Amino acid sequence: MRKISAHLILDGKGNCYSKGILTLDTDGTILEIKDTKGELYEASGIEFYSGMIVPGFVNAHCHLELSHLHHAFPEGTGFVSFLKTVVDSKLNTPDNIAFEAERADILMTKNGIVAVGDISNGTNSFEVKHNSKIHYFTFVETLGFAPGRAEKAMEWARVCVKRAADLGLKASIVPHAPYSISGQLFEAVATEAIHAGLPLSIHSQESIEEDELYQTGTGELVNHLRNNLSIDTTFFHPTGESAMRSTLENLPSQNSLLLVHNLFTKQHDLDYIQSVRKLSNTWFVLCPGSNLFIQNRLPDIDLFRRNNLQICIGTDSLASNHQLSILEEMKIIQLAYPHISLGELTSWAAFNGSKALNIDNWAGSIEVGKRPGINLLTGLDLSERKLLPGTCIKKLC
Numbered sequence: 001m002r003k004i005s006a007h008l009i010l011d012g013k014g015n016c017y018s019k020g021i022l023t024l025d026t027d028g029t030i031l032e033i034k035d036t037k038g039e040l041y042e043a044s045g046i047e048f049y050s051g052m053i054v055p056g057f058v059n060a061h062c063h064l065e066l067s068h069l070h071h072a073f074p075e076g077t078g079f080v081s082f083l084k085t086v087v088d089s090k091l092n093t094p095d096n097i098a099f100e101a102e103r104a105d106i107l108m109t110k111n112g113i114v115a116v117g118d119i120s121n122g123t124n125s126f127e128v129k130h131n132s133k134i135h136y137f138t139f140v141e142t143l144g145f146a147p148g149r150a151e152k153a154m155e156w157a158r159v160c161v162k163r164a165a166d167l168g169l170k171a172s173i174v175p176h177a178p179y180s181i182s183g184q185l186f187e188a189v190a191t192e193a194i195h196a197g198l199p200l201s202i203h204s205q206e207s208i209e210e211d212e213l214y215q216t217g218t219g220e221l222v223n224h225l226r227n228n229l230s231i232d233t234t235f236f237h238p239t240g241e242s243a244m245r246s247t248l249e250n251l252p253s254q255n256s257l258l259l260v261h262n263l264f265t266k267q268h269d270l271d272y273i274q275s276v277r278k279l280s281n282t283w284f285v286l287c288p289g290s291n292l293f294i295q296n297r298l299p300d301i302d303l304f305r306r307n308n309l310q311i312c313i314g315t316d317s318l319a320s321n322h323q324l325s326i327l328e329e330m331k332i333i334q335l336a337y338p339h340i341s342l343g344e345l346t347s348w349a350a351f352n353g354s355k356a357l358n359i360d361n362w363a364g365s366i367e368v369g370k371r372p373g374i375n376l377l378t379g380l381d382l383s384e385r386k387l388l389p390g391t392c393i394k395k396l397c
């Protein structure tokens with residue numbers, strides 16, 4: 001049993017305790033939260049830390065299997081040229097994928113991340129996830145813009161889900177993005193999803209080019225599909241609508257859905273989303289580090305707040321980010337949106353992610369009975385409750 005205290009404790013659900021005391025069982029389960037109202041007296045056996053305690057973080061979007069691509073691509077090249085570099089890199093599968101995935105997993109653990117919603121196109125990272133201290137929910141991602149690819153894509157996805165299950169990993173089959181999935185593949189994914197009842201994820205509104213594709217059938221993305229992926233796109237008929245309006249209805253509204261990136265999302269898009277599914281099982285995942293890396297812009301986060309959306313935070317992969325750290329993503333958001341409180345940021349970084357991945361029974365918030373992992377933030381502005389560029393994280397349990 002341990003008793004832990006710090007200057008401040010944020011519980012991840014909006015409550016803040018000044019010099020509160022957490023009593024933890026040997027496995028990290030929280031047995032008691034004592035609100036001292038700032039009056040902490042010297043008592044034996046209390047570990048007191050300078051800084052702020054927050055719950056373990058949930059990384060709602062990552063691609064662990066792309067960790068070997070760290071430092072492989074230049075920054076700020078734009079969306080389609082980033083896609084091309086990823087496609088080129090996949091042509092030769094290096095043998096260091098599992099090794100680099102393991103390194104990234106260890107770093108995420110050190111960065112106070114306790115759970116990850118992780119995209120996989122194959123099984124290369126599964127052993128690492130199986131052996132990890134981190135809880136992984138795997139989104140097995142399907143790809144196939146050509147309708148004839150649908151069956152093969154689903155076949156491979158089912159092999160991956162079976163392999164995941166054999167290793168005790170939870171996994172669902174998901175579509176990659178509107179510009180890489182045919183109507184047939186969407187339908188197959190939806191049928192499987194209704195049967196499995198598990199959360200879904202899709203890269204959504206990450207680029208402006210995907211709208212051009214659906215609205216006019218022209219532009220850089222269509223050239224990418226033809227020239228870099230050698231896909232015959234003559235079957236494709238533009239809908240005249242945005243990519244999201246053209247595809248979102250393909251995903252069953254009863255399944256939880258993580259919409260990832262939302263970089264170009266506007267109010268009319270949010271109105272549309274609400275017309276086809278409930279907001280209560282829809283999660284808006286922000287990956288600000290990746291958005292800056294590829295396109296040097298951030299989503300309109302205040303728009304999401306005004307609409308009371310359920311916001312989560314993800315790192316995306318090391319192919320498009322400098323590190324896999326939710327704390328660093330929070331710093332990026334705070335710098336661009338200084339009026340967002342640390343309490344609110346923490347709820348996105350921990351509690352909302354745990355709900356999106358359906359693990360809020362043990363993760364996401366500092367509550368009696370949970371074992372969410374305990375992080376200590378040091379080197380922050382405690383009086384203003386703000387992160388500073390040099391704020392560090394230490395995993396206490």
Ligand SMILES: [Zn+2]
Binds near residue numbers: 062260
């Ligand atoms: Zn991604």
